[in-house]
Amino acid sequence: MLFLLAIVLLLVAVVLIKTLTFKSIQPKYAATKNVEVSENAIAHLQQGIRFKTVSFSDSAKTDSSVFLALHRYLAQTYPLVHQKLALEKVAHYSLVYTWKGKNPTLKPVILMAHQDVVPVEKASLLQWKTDPFGGSIQNGKLYGRGTADDKISLFSLLEAAEKLLQENYQPKRSIYFVFGHDEEAGGKGVKAVAALLKSRGIKADWVLDEGGEITKKEIPGLQGKPVALIGTSEKGYLSIDLKVNIEGGHSSMPKPETAVDVLIAAIQKLRAKPFPASFGGSTGDFFKYLGPEMPFTTKMAIANQWLFKPLLFKIYEKSAGGNALIRTTIAPTILQAGVKDNVIPTSASATINFRLLPGTSINAVSKHVKEAINDNRVQLIKENAFAEEASAVTSTQSSGFKQLEKAVIENYPGTLIAPYLTVGATDSRQMAGIANCILRFSPVTDLEGMHGLNENISVKEYPKAISFYYRLMKELK
Numbered sequence: 001m002l003f004l005l006a007i008v009l010l011l012v013a014v015v016l017i018k019t020l021t022f023k024s025i026q027p028k029y030a031a032t033k034n035v036e037v038s039e040n041a042i043a044h045l046q047q048g049i050r051f052k053t054v055s056f057s058d059s060a061k062t063d064s065s066v067f068l069a070l071h072r073y074l075a076q077t078y079p080l081v082h083q084k085l086a087l088e089k090v091a092h093y094s095l096v097y098t099w100k101g102k103n104p105t106l107k108p109v110i111l112m113a114h115q116d117v118v119p120v121e122k123a124s125l126l127q128w129k130t131d132p133f134g135g136s137i138q139n140g141k142l143y144g145r146g147t148a149d150d151k152i153s154l155f156s157l158l159e160a161a162e163k164l165l166q167e168n169y170q171p172k173r174s175i176y177f178v179f180g181h182d183e184e185a186g187g188k189g190v191k192a193v194a195a196l197l198k199s200r201g202i203k204a205d206w207v208l209d210e211g212g213e214i215t216k217k218e219i220p221g222l223q224g225k226p227v228a229l230i231g232t233s234e235k236g237y238l239s240i241d242l243k244v245n246i247e248g249g250h251s252s253m254p255k256p257e258t259a260v261d262v263l264i265a266a267i268q269k270l271r272a273k274p275f276p277a278s279f280g281g282s283t284g285d286f287f288k289y290l291g292p293e294m295p296f297t298t299k300m301a302i303a304n305q306w307l308f309k310p311l312l313f314k315i316y317e318k319s320a321g322g323n324a325l326i327r328t329t330i331a332p333t334i335l336q337a338g339v340k341d342n343v344i345p346t347s348a349s350a351t352i353n354f355r356l357l358p359g360t361s362i363n364a365v366s367k368h369v370k371e372a373i374n375d376n377r378v379q380l381i382k383e384n385a386f387a388e389e390a391s392a393v394t395s396t397q398s399s400g401f402k403q404l405e406k407a408v409i410e411n412y413p414g415t416l417i418a419p420y421l422t423v424g425a426t427d428s429r430q431m432a433g434i435a436n437c438i439l440r441f442s443p444v445t446d447l448e449g450m451h452g453l454n455e456n457i458s459v460k461e462y463p464k465a466i467s468f469y470y471r472l473m474k475e476l477k
């Protein structure tokens, strides 16, 4: 009994010591005053929303005249940017601005945003509070498709650059603005930009694109406190078609197993064998940055993963969003079989979409799927159209990360910094060949309606977004 008691006491002591020595690593910077921005800034963004720069999966449907009209509007609205920076159009509509730095031997920085937006479903129009392409303001909010994703970044970057040019500022190292035109449809534009920059031998010091935001709602235990989620990696993307061919026949005499049965069993076997969970990479960094800021019991669990990891996994697995952060996910998305109610189909197929955790390769996913299904009658066909390996993980010790966190804290005082894993794909992945340090963050707070209804940003927040990019560029190291 005494021995058991001693073990328990020792365990408690270790847990407590680990918790109490789990100290904050949040960077400390003094807040600086927000810069004065042009009073027309919000009107510029409103006008920007009115260009229906919609991306469709079928690029033939894209209305190129709208993109060209947007380009003309940008040239009119930001005259100094268009006078002093070199502008190239790549893949017809993607924009690359080069702002020459004072020291050409330094590696440039690439700041990104995308021009295109996702379509608005006709059936959902009645549920919008305003015309999604009207650019109107109601109750302090600017509504419209693209306000948050991603025109706020594009316009506030140009607004900040125009102001810096008015002040005769020239950065130490060159800055590229890269504004893709088809991020929502695969990102061929930025792929071409990356290839062009690579052909010129350009290596970037760091890259900033969309993919993270400030949240006051999303982090359990920290509700109410602003947390800047800075994407230091992003998941990979893969779709695999499962196909079964078994001779069908008349539905009045079904065989014990049809193509449909084999396919459904395969999907069930796969779903029953999820990929292993992990707290590595960006999610591990997330815990290092936020763990010490959490309420005591959460802090204790994170500080003592050697004991509480299974419990933490359980908590994360409970929500779809949490689960996506800790493992490669499996989602059946398209099912196809059958043409008539009295005919047993000869062929049945399913598309399974995977989002790969950094560290898990496309090949490893194929192997997992084969082993889980373990049935030769199920063919695996890899859909290569959009297959992307997961990104590398950007170090929180990199100069880019440090500069970004400084600009965030100076501009949004009291905000906690959190590296994290971006679950969706961004155009920045195309830059992997020319940059080791890729960061994903937009200066918005708890954006609403992204890809959904009533997308909007707060009018009051917009000058802060401009101020953020202004500071980031002005303090560029």
Ligand SMILES: [Zn+2]
Pocket (backbone or CB within 6 Å): 114, 149, 150, 183, 210
């Ligand atoms: Zn976007």
